[in-house]
Amino acid sequence: MSDQGTTQQAVEEMELEEQGEARPGDSSDEVVIAVSPAFGEEQLHKQTIHKLPHAAVLRELLAGIEEEGLKARIVRIYRTADVAFMGFDGANLSGSGISIGIQARGTTLIHQRGLLPLAPLELFPQAPGLDLDNYRQIGKNAAVYAKGDSPSPVPQGNDPMARPKWQAIASVFYIREVEFVDQDKKATELKVNFEN
Numbered sequence: 001m002s003d004q005g006t007t008q009q010a011v012e013e014m015e016l017e018e019q020g021e022a023r024p025g026d027s028s029d030e031v032v033i034a035v036s037p038a039f040g041e042e043q044l045h046k047q048t049i050h051k052l053p054h055a056a057v058l059r060e061l062l063a064g065i066e067e068e069g070l071k072a073r074i075v076r077i078y079r080t081a082d083v084a085f086m087g088f089d090g091a092n093l094s095g096s097g098i099s100i101g102i103q104a105r106g107t108t109l110i111h112q113r114g115l116l117p118l119a120p121l122e123l124f125p126q127a128p129g130l131d132l133d134n135y136r137q138i139g140k141n142a143a144v145y146a147k148g149d150s151p152s153p154v155p156q157g158n159d160p161m162a163r164p165k166w167q168a169i170a171s172v173f174y175i176r177e178v179e180f181v182d183q184d185k186k187a188t189e190l191k192v193n194f195e196n
Contacts, residue, residue: 013195014055016040022075022187025095029070031142032099033061034077034090035190037180039104048106049166049173050128052135055194060132061100062192064139070096070146072139074192077101078185081177084118087111089187096146100138105173106130110142121145122153128166129157 016035025032040046040054047053058074065072075093077086087101087109097113101120106127109120122141124130137154144151159165 012053012055013046014040014058015193015195016074016076017191017193018076019189019191022073022093022189024093025073027071027095029146030095031065031070031072031139031146032090032094033058033065033072033074034086034093034099034101034187035074036081036083036086036101036103036177037076037078037182038081038177039076039102041104041180043176043179048104048127048130049169050106050130052106052130052132054104056132057102057106057135058192059194060135061102061139064136064141065143066139067136068140068143068147070143074190076188076190078180078182078187080183081174081181083107083109084111084120087120088115088117091115093187094146098142098146100142103127103173104177105170108135108138110138110145112145124154124156126156126159126162127170128162129159 090099091111091113102108108124110122111120141151
């Protein structure tokens, strides 16, 4: 069995505990992980479109950041279900100015403060093609950007049939995610407790 399979089975549950309104960080060695309103919620079965447990995905993002010697802060963005604006908000809250935005379906990006919302550093639009190794590398790359370096982009496959195969399912994910949006609610700091 691969390491990825072991990780996926070992970490399938987590609790995301709200810690109050998220404030801008002042530590240059932090990366904010900005999760969507429905990330980790039971209604979406706590897994990505590719059936990776949200807990396993989050653990890999955290591990990638920690491997580069930086720390992560997790924030839930309630005002939108759009990954670009989640990343944008996360970057503005991050002490380093770097964030990772992630939707419940697994679509992810790396953003930097000062960039336009729709102009992230790296974008991973084909969530069905992302595995746990990809998420760990995304965490590593975000940390490298936070240190002021320029990493090689995370390699990702390109499946020309992804759109017809996954469009309907992705739309259902997004529609359900939008139900959690609350434009009047501020971004919230989260504490993660993994249950294995």
